[in-house]
Amino acid sequence: MNLLLLEDADFVSAGRARLSGRRLKHLNEVHRAQAGDSLRVGLLGGQMGQGRLLTLDGEHAELEVELNQTPPSKLPLTLVLALPRPKMLKRVLQTVATMGVPRLVLVNSYRVEKSFWQTPFLEPEAIREQLILGLEQARDTVLPEVVIEKRFKPFVEDRLPALAAGTLGLVGHPGEFPPCPRAVTEPVTLAIGPxxxxIPYEVELLKQAAGLQPVQLGERILRVETAVPVLLARLF
Amino acid sequence: MNLLLLEDADFVSAGRARLSGRRLKHLNEVHRAQAGDSLRVGLLGGQMGQGRLLTLDGEHAELEVELNQTPPSKLPLTLVLALPRPKMLKRVLQTVATMGVPRLVLVNSYRVEKSFWQTPFLEPEAIREQLILGLEQARDTVLPEVVIEKRFKPFVEDRLPALAAGTLGLVGHPGEFPPCPRAVTEPVTLAIGPxxxxIPYEVELLKQAAGLQPVQLGERILRVETAVPVLLARLF
Incomplete structure (x- = not known):
């Protein structure tokens, strides 16, 4: 936790916040914080700044908060990701928030196992929890938007074209394709498979319906949780 | 498992291998392989090629193997990594093998918790297991070399200068440093912290003793398991 993220509900008066639960536990056990300590804080969806610990015990922590710093900018990116398996989904959600992806679309694909759609990690509260961990890691306050699209074809045909309009549209896919471009300056729509x-039909539909061009990363096959940071690091 | 990795001990005669255990289980349960199927195979430390399943049951699988393809090339890199926490170590070892790092040095640092050095995941067999998973993922056959350096100062002063000689030496470190270079063509020695x-003393010693220059990746603080693929994807 490189940033203590506060929410409006944490404020007991202007400039004063009271915490309990996970964040208090982290302050006590990991930071071993004490009254008087100064911490980096941020308001979810708002500014970042400093918090001074007024009191801290096993029940509550109280902080005096000053917010005067804008959070880091996001990447100019819409990331379309075939739904990963539940354990990987958790880590990918954190990575997406940490790296500054502003919009993630989780989509079905032929090779996504049907059971993956049943995971409790897709509940809005569970998604939010992982995104917040990612923001706390990066020092950011702005939650990415996460869109769930359980049907591939209607999403790609009816909604992806508008999302991808005016962007560089790419599909990460191993094979005889051009290498993924580096350090681009325009906004990107990037689709990463399961x-x-x-499958070839999906690559073709992403291309025909939404103009996404296949690009590759070399001979080595990467896990999805590795492909995401690798593609983002190359592109931006 | 995108590649079935064989070892010399698996061969019952020239061109014929017999498997049991984890790999057999994977063939049965994940690949749902059947006699007659053709699979990508590789010989650990050797060539890759095709295997044709002759027989397969709950006890053994037998394959006819033809090896005629060189594995993908490695990155021109020595990666020096402050020992991560055990769970992260496992994933990082897989990533290192998957991405083609030929040599990894796990080193102590002031902020490495002492208990991390006690983990069973540092046993040679445990390290090898994770590296093999990484090679199977990437489709590579050549194990990275892993060196364990429990003392920072003697390593950096006495051994790192020779490792880093003639390479571009870099330390990943947040702060007011130049951005990490992109798409370099020379060999690299890269140190990533815990x-x-x-700590400043460590950055200074890496610079003074071994010529490693600090570089940064922007405002966002990445987890080590994200920083590794991100830095490698930028550099190569």
Whole structure:
């Protein structure tokens, strides 16, 4: 936790916040914080700044908060990701928030196992929890938007074209394709497939319906949780 | 498992291998392989090629193997990594093998918790297991070399200068430093710190003793398991 994220409900008066639960536990056990300590804080969806610990015990922490700093900018990116398996989904959600992806679309694909759609990690509260961990890691306050699209074809045909309009549209896909471009300056729409990759029909539809061009990263097959940071680091 | 990795001991005669255990289980349960199926195979430390399943049951699988393809090339890199916490170590070892790092040095640092050095995941067999998972993922056959350096100062002063000689030496470190270079063509020695980062003394010693220059990745603080793929994807 490199940033203590506060929410409006944490404020007991202007400039004063009271915490309990997970964040208090972290302050006590990991930071071993004491009254008088100064911490980096941020308001979820708002500014960042400093918090001074007024009191801290096993029940509550109280902080005096000053917010005067804008959070880091986001990447100019819409990331379309075939739904990963639940354990990987948790880590990918954190990575997406940490790296500054502003919009994530989780989409079905032929090689996504049907059972993955049943995971409790797709509940809005569970998604939010992982995103917040990612923001706390990065020092950011702004939650990415997460959109869930359980049907591939209607999403790609009806909604992706508008999302991808005016952007560089790319599909990460191993094979005889151009290498993924580096350090681009325009906004990007990037689609990353499931373990085992998109099927040819999906690559073709992403191209025909939404103009996304396949790009590759070399011979090595990466896990989705590795492909995401690797593609973002190359692109931006 | 995108590649079935064989070892010399698996061969019952020239061109014929017999498997049991984890790999057999994976063939049965994940690949749902059947006699007659063709699979990508590789010989650990050797070539890759095709295997044709002759027989397969709950006890053994037998394959006819033809090896005629060289594995993908490695990155021109020595990666020096402050020992991560055990769970992260496992994933980082897989990532290192998957991405083609040929040599990894796990080193102590002020912010590495002492208890991390006690983990069973540092046993040679445990390290090898994670590296093999990483090679199977990437489709590579050549194990990275992993060196364990429990003392920072003697390593950096006595051994790192020779490792880093003739390479571009870099230390990943947040702060007012130049951005990490992109798409370099020379060999690199890259040092990545622990959670919380190197302490200033360590950055200074890496610079003074071994010529490693600090570089940064922007305002966002990345987890080590994200920083590794991000830095490698930028550099190569």
């Amino acid at each position: 373990e085992g990759g998109w | 959670e919380g980062g190197w």
